[in-house]
Amino acid sequence: MAAAAALLKEPLPPLMCPPKRVPTPTPERLCCGRGVAPGTLEGWALRCCHGNGRGLAEPGGSRSLPGSAMAGSERCRRARATWEVSESEPEAEPGPHGPSAAPEGSPPAAAAVRPKRRRTAGEAKTRRRERQRRKEQEALEKREAAAAWRLLRPERCLRLLEVCVDPGFLEDPGSDIWIEALSSLDCKHSFKPQAIPCSITWRRNMPSIPSAPDDCMVKTEEEKEVLVLLEPADFLKRLYSLTQTFVDASSGSQPDLNQVLPLASLEGSSTKTYSLAVVGLDAYRCNQEQNGWQALSPAKQSPRSQPGPELFMTQQEILEAQVVLQLWGNIDVQLLDTWQEFGEHVSALTKAIARRPYKSQLEMQELSFCTAGVSGKGLRVEKDGTGLWQVWKRQIQQFNRVSPATAAAIAEAYPSPGLLVQAYEECSTEDERLLLLSNIPVKSDTSGKDHRVGPDLSRRVYLFMVSTNPDLILDLTV
Template identity: 75%
Template sequence: MAGSERCGPGCEARRAAAWAVSESEPESEPEPLGPRAAAAAATGSRSAEGPAGRPRRRRVPGEAAARRRERERRKEQQALEKRRRREEAAAWRLLRPERCLRLMEVCADPGLLKDPGSDAWVKILSSLDCKYSFEPQAIPCSITWRRNMPNTLSSPDGPMVKTEEEKEVLVLVEPEDFLKRLFSLTQSFVNAPSASQPDLNQVLPLAGLEGSSTKTYSLAVVGLDAYRRRNQEQGRQQALSPGKQRPSSQPGPELSMTQEEILEALVVLQLWGNMEVLFLDTWQEFGQHVSALTKAIAKRPYKRQLESQELPFCAAGAWASGVRVEKDGTGLWQVWKRQIQQFNRVSPATAAAIAEAYPSPSLLLQAYQECSTEDEKRLLLSDIPVKSDISGKDRRVGPDLSRRIYLFMVSTDPDLVLDLST
């Protein structure tokens, strides 16, 4: 048949064998995927599950923004805390003794300049490393103090300097006026009942002053002894010449006060009014007192800060003569040597020699217990050799130090004096 493929019996046999072979062979495996395709397929299969097969938590709208804001807020807080610590450290540096005087301002009443000898104390005041000004005060002839602290923690629009009024007030009283006030005070508590409080306003009127209860007042009297001697001489001269006309300014009864009466009145001022009175001979001494008082007031915040710290004398570090002790006991020998070195006239070489002979206090106490007599205990350490790097000669601890260490280790008397040479 034309156009058709003719096949004989052999062709049919070959076709049947081909089909038999194809049915016996296994099906071909699928072509393996590449790394990226496999990762994409694995991600797609786990898209509905989280770690460990748990379902993935759906994110709330705006959660990422909230977390970002929280991180920014924490960063701002940390930055503010660092800034606060830097500013506190800067303020602490300003309060140190070598800088604190620059923050002080001495405010003196212009009445202190009336006396011709006031130039002496003004000269001392100008030599201080602080500001001073003359402005009217609530109490005439008085001195107050101000502290001008940089206000570093304030806002940029706030004041750059914060002024603090100190509680000390120094009042200068003339000798004549002081004796009159003191005489009035003595008369008031002599005539008043014993249970009543004396009227201290006769010495320094403070009833009408605002904030007087929070202030600490002290009085300064310049030239009281010279004033009393001068008036006593004038009184004797007038007694020797009775026919001579006396001056119009007759001395008052306050000049008749004895030294005991003055001291008694000063005790009343100290106990009832917490008011101290300072007697000075010259304006030079007055200036020196103002200078010393200014320095003491300036150093007060620094000393208060030191006192508020917990155990500042036990701080670790070489600068504080401290020894670091590890958990395994490393450093205890150094501590024991430093303790021995705290005795008077004990060199590091002597302390090291004793610490090498008895490496701990318990071993030294055990050695004392093994001694039979009291003298043997006191002289236990006296023969320990001490090597000296300066002279090159060996010496010994000696009986005096041996006795002191023994008494220190065994005595229970807190008031016992160890060093007899002091």
């Protein structure tokens, strides 16, 4: 008993726990009686997590599960098996389990694609209708744009313009002459009272639906141009009043343009562009000089017959006053001799106003002179190369002060830009390159005298062909 008591008092040696077994994943393992496919346990340190306290058992081996483990296996058959990942190994995405798992070394299976929900017949029909509606809308917009463009073309644009003439023009003796010239145009004209007496305005009647101009509403737009007709005597008085403001005003002050054209009381005058027309000014001044007012003695002259100071204005003073109107007020003055010239001026102004939208659309295009543009005035080049020579000639003609005959002479000597560049490369000196085209003869059809291209054009063409500076100004380069 004493020996036994002594043994009990001695400290017990520490218990040595066997190390956990990390099984190799090659054969199939059993966890709580469930199978794990080989190849799915690689890199995992595994132990059963269902409370049986044991690791994996190899099937078919000498080791068997005790009763408690079997009981745990029975419980785990009814519960989902979970595995704990060792912190010493990187976590990886577990593969599929069970007999259908992929064998070891096989590529990973693709992610499952969620099947698309098939559209119903109603949804498909709605989508087709929406797609058809968009196509019809795009086609309609294209037709409207093409119809609007056709209305703006030079041969049809005058039909949209209406010339509004003040009834005061009918009092002039030569009104029938210029109204007849206006009637020859393919445009409408009407007599309506204007804000300024004896003035002409323009307005454009644009249909709201260009493809059907006769069956739709018309949108009227007022143009900004206003042409005012002044009598010679009235014009001279206004100019004289304007020149007096130069004398009285201090240096640097703006002249009072209301002396010529009172616009302060007019609504929307700031958005308008005014121009003046005077018919028969020179004849009026000559007539006043022939009356011999200055030769009459003061005793024979009545106060009414005294000539005004405006009659003594020189031609230089009249021109200076016109320059002031142009620079300060953007008012152009046309001095015309006959009513026929006035009618031609009104016709030219009407055509320019009618064609302005068409030219604005052309300027918005990058290359309006190409055949791809809407103008259709470009030169067409066929697939076999027909037309390239005409294009090369047109390019040369785009230089300043180059006639069609001169461009044709250069194009005949060097039928392509490549041949011209090759000729430049064969020249030995810079002066020879600059004067390469100067001695090419040019046949003139109008004057009948032959001349040569000349050194100036030869220099400009050479600089254009070889220069790499996009900002080079050919006319100013020496």
